[in-house]
Amino acid sequence: MRLLVRFFGFLFAAGTVVFLVGVAGAAGAIWHFSKDLPDYSQLQDYEPPVMTRVHASDGALLGEYAKERRLYLPIQAVPKLVINAFLAAEDKNFYEHGGIDFSGMARAVVLYAQNFGSNRRPQGASTITQQVAKNFLLTNEVSFARKIKEALLAMRIERAYSKDRILELYLNEIYLGLGAYGIGAASLVYFDKSVNELTVAEAAYLAAMPKAPGALHPVRNRERAIERRNYVIDRLLENGWIKQAEAEKARKDPLVVTNRSNSARTFAGEYFAEEVRRDIFERYGEKKLYEGGLSVRTTLDPKLQVMARKTMAAGLVNFDEAQGWRGAMSKLDISGDWGVKLADIKSLADISPWRMAVVLETSDQSARIGFQPGHELGGAVSRDRQTGLIPLDGVKWAKPVGAARGKTQASVAQILSPGDVIYADPLFGKDGNVVEGQYRLRQLPEVSGAMVAMDPWTGRVLAMVGGFSFDQSQFNRATQAYRQPGSTFKPLVYSSAIDNGYTPSSIMVDGPIEIDQGQAGVWRPENFSVGKYRGPITLREALKWSINTVTVRLAQDIGMPLIGEYAKRFGVYDELPNYLSYALGAGETTVMRMVTAYSIFANGGRRVKATLIDRIQDRYGHTIFKHDARECRGCDAPEGWKNQPEPQLVDRREQVLDTLTAYQITSMMEGVVQGGTASVMREVGKPIAGKTGTTSDGKDVWFVGFSPDLVVGLYLGYDKPRSLGRAAQGGHTAAPIAKDFMKLALADKPPTPFKIPAGMRLVQVDPKTGARARPGDGTKTILEAFKPGTAPTDSYAVMGVGADDGRLLPMGTPGDVGSDIMRPGTGSLY
Numbered sequence: 001m002r003l004l005v006r007f008f009g010f011l012f013a014a015g016t017v018v019f020l021v022g023v024a025g026a027a028g029a030i031w032h033f034s035k036d037l038p039d040y041s042q043l044q045d046y047e048p049p050v051m052t053r054v055h056a057s058d059g060a061l062l063g064e065y066a067k068e069r070r071l072y073l074p075i076q077a078v079p080k081l082v083i084n085a086f087l088a089a090e091d092k093n094f095y096e097h098g099g100i101d102f103s104g105m106a107r108a109v110v111l112y113a114q115n116f117g118s119n120r121r122p123q124g125a126s127t128i129t130q131q132v133a134k135n136f137l138l139t140n141e142v143s144f145a146r147k148i149k150e151a152l153l154a155m156r157i158e159r160a161y162s163k164d165r166i167l168e169l170y171l172n173e174i175y176l177g178l179g180a181y182g183i184g185a186a187s188l189v190y191f192d193k194s195v196n197e198l199t200v201a202e203a204a205y206l207a208a209m210p211k212a213p214g215a216l217h218p219v220r221n222r223e224r225a226i227e228r229r230n231y232v233i234d235r236l237l238e239n240g241w242i243k244q245a246e247a248e249k250a251r252k253d254p255l256v257v258t259n260r261s262n263s264a265r266t267f268a269g270e271y272f273a274e275e276v277r278r279d280i281f282e283r284y285g286e287k288k289l290y291e292g293g294l295s296v297r298t299t300l301d302p303k304l305q306v307m308a309r310k311t312m313a314a315g316l317v318n319f320d321e322a323q324g325w326r327g328a329m330s331k332l333d334i335s336g337d338w339g340v341k342l343a344d345i346k347s348l349a350d351i352s353p354w355r356m357a358v359v360l361e362t363s364d365q366s367a368r369i370g371f372q373p374g375h376e377l378g379g380a381v382s383r384d385r386q387t388g389l390i391p392l393d394g395v396k397w398a399k400p401v402g403a404a405r406g407k408t409q410a411s412v413a414q415i416l417s418p419g420d421v422i423y424a425d426p427l428f429g430k431d432g433n434v435v436e437g438q439y440r441l442r443q444l445p446e447v448s449g450a451m452v453a454m455d456p457w458t459g460r461v462l463a464m465v466g467g468f469s470f471d472q473s474q475f476n477r478a479t480q481a482y483r484q485p486g487s488t489f490k491p492l493v494y495s496s497a498i499d500n501g502y503t504p505s506s507i508m509v510d511g512p513i514e515i516d517q518g519q520a521g522v523w524r525p526e527n528f529s530v531g532k533y534r535g536p537i538t539l540r541e542a543l544k545w546s547i548n549t550v551t552v553r554l555a556q557d558i559g560m561p562l563i564g565e566y567a568k569r570f571g572v573y574d575e576l577p578n579y580l581s582y583a584l585g586a587g588e589t590t591v592m593r594m595v596t597a598y599s600i601f602a603n604g605g606r607r608v609k610a611t612l613i614d615r616i617q618d619r620y621g622h623t624i625f626k627h628d629a630r631e632c633r634g635c636d637a638p639e640g641w642k643n644q645p646e647p648q649l650v651d652r653r654e655q656v657l658d659t660l661t662a663y664q665i666t667s668m669m670e671g672v673v674q675g676g677t678a679s680v681m682r683e684v685g686k687p688i689a690g691k692t693g694t695t696s697d698g699k700d701v702w703f704v705g706f707s708p709d710l711v712v713g714l715y716l717g718y719d720k721p722r723s724l725g726r727a728a729q730g731g732h733t734a735a736p737i738a739k740d741f742m743k744l745a746l747a748d749k750p751p752t753p754f755k756i757p758a759g760m761r762l763v764q765v766d767p768k769t770g771a772r773a774r775p776g777d778g779t780k781t782i783l784e785a786f787k788p789g790t791a792p793t794d795s796y797a798v799m800g801v802g803a804d805d806g807r808l809l810p811m812g813t814p815g816d817v818g819s820d821i822m823r824p825g826t827g828s829l830y
Helices: 002-034 040-045 080-090 102-114 128-137 144-160 163-173 182-191 200-211 222-238 244-252 270-284 286-291 302-323 338-343 486-498 539-544 548-558 560-570 580-584 591-602 659-675 679-684 730-745
Strands: 052-055 061-065 295-298 355-362 366-371 387-391 420-428 434-442 448-454 461-465 507-510 535-538 613-617 623-626 631-633 648-650 689-694 700-707 710-717 761-765 782-786
Touching (some): 052 270, 052 286, 061 270, 080 163, 080 200, 080 222, 128 144, 128 163, 163 182, 182 200, 200 222, 302 448, 302 461, 302 710, 338 355, 338 366, 387 420, 486 560, 486 591, 507 548, 539 548, 548 560, 560 580, 560 591, 591 659, 591 700, 591 710, 659 679, 659 689, 679 730, 689 730, 700 730, 710 730
Parallel strands (some): 052 295, 387 434
Antiparallel strands (some): 295 613, 366 387, 420 434, 448 461, 613 623, 689 700, 700 710, 761 782
């Protein structure tokens, strides 16, 4: 008995020693691994990289920019279904344990012993808290040392943060494949849904992803992905978080995903979105753009953008097709599987409904074509092989380059041959409906151009087209292409003249003129109709018919330095050389600058700053930029409405141009539309003012014009400037595109006339002489706008020509204004 007691005593002592040694060893190990642990308190201020999202003016998503596609969602915004799915897949005891799941660890140890020496990766037993510790503070190293540190950090994190905070960090940090980080982004990337719209099957699939996002690809590893998804569904049912019927339905649901693009998404707004991206990059830098979680509300009007893109693209295509068919894009060997070969050719994704196709066989009356198959999410080429026919009607436009205008083709086989790679789009019949299975031959236009539509009162850019296809060229011709504006610059010359003593009825001479340029020789400016002159003519008529000689004489009289100052005020040029040719638009500027300048005419002379962005908010919803800087007096009413005066917006923007001058120029440009070079714009059926422009040798054609609330400007030209042809003119080529756009844009708006400012006097005058109308002149007269004290007398004097030698004379004395006729109300002068 004594020996037995001694034996147990020995065992107890030995056990105590072993226990104390173990405790000491464990304490030492804990101390050893704890001394190098990272500071977990940084989780409190953690700001993960979050994507910047760009929205149109109506809130629709326009684009997303990120290195890690992530939308940070607070735990309160995550549906219970999604939370339960991740708990079922990763850590069902999350809300019970203190950071470590010892039962899970025991299972992992047993499996490790069973697989020892098999080179298999050990199964983890990490809780969600441990995964947070690893993802945020540690590396992915597979070792016992890392697991110990992970466990120690998990326990510390559990003591410092609530369970909901830990889960929130986890759900927003994890990588879920296809470039998506966190459940908010993954829900959009995989299913194009918010987390609140996910079904049981979709939530279960996302919850399955953290284990192995690459191995559970929805296309390449579909069977394994469905198996893992169904495992999560079973765990949801086992834990009582869904009902039997829900589980059965979810298991039967197909795994259907939507590959969501990371680029500009809607309204054919690629150029607009890219311009916004560059703006944000310049303001805040790369890190803020791609990781700052900015919310950007832009000025883009989706409806106007679609209209602008449609009309501009149609204008480019119509002009290009009139030049003739340049031939197929390339040749393809159509023997074997032509679909795979065609799929490997890069096509433009932003010119729908155009589709790339290959010609399979031809005859005189038609050509059979095969369309380019699409790529599935996994990168495999679709097995679908869609075909169609191009009938003779679909190629009649395709005359050879240089062929006589109006000539059409009598045979499809003369145009197309098997193996030709082309573009085609649906063919419309005479009734305006699509002809089923038939298509029209298309070619990518060589000519390019740009269009901008702007609100003249705020500078908000409502629509922008920077070229035919962003996929083809990311060069934004609306903001980056510097082109000669031609005669669209003339209203600025006339503005400087009218601001300094001239009137719309002032008479100048349209006749030959020679300018001695010293060593550069003699310059003899010509009108568009070479050799034809009108003699004495009013400024209104000169602008109406875009008379070059009158503009040069006017510039010579008032001086190029003054015109350069106005050009700078209007933002067209930074510095304008003092050469008279620049009065005819020989300098280079952009569509955006020209549209901004014309906005000053439209809004009564106020300076306008063009903007594509209304406001920018940071990830916390704080506004860090706002375009509208006007002061709102009386907008803050903490005590509510108590019959105080209405709030007022205080506009402190600079008055760039006299209000009366702005209206006079607007009235003169109404004349350009009513009966001048832009008369095609009358088809809009609303009050429109504007000016056409055609540069030397017809290299660029322009139109810039406006209604009281919308300014539109565009040009057409080759990227490597060359003549558009002898027939190319701003009024015949550019203005019709603007007409088509403005008809759509203003269709639902009443015909609002331009507002006549206070103090403006309207006088009946003879449009040819500029003199005050006499009784009996009848319908030959117009109402002309004059500033007080500048109305004409009954006679007129020719300005800009002397009695004998043709030299410039100073301006005469203003006529008597005692009998000015005041026109009641507002309205057009025609």
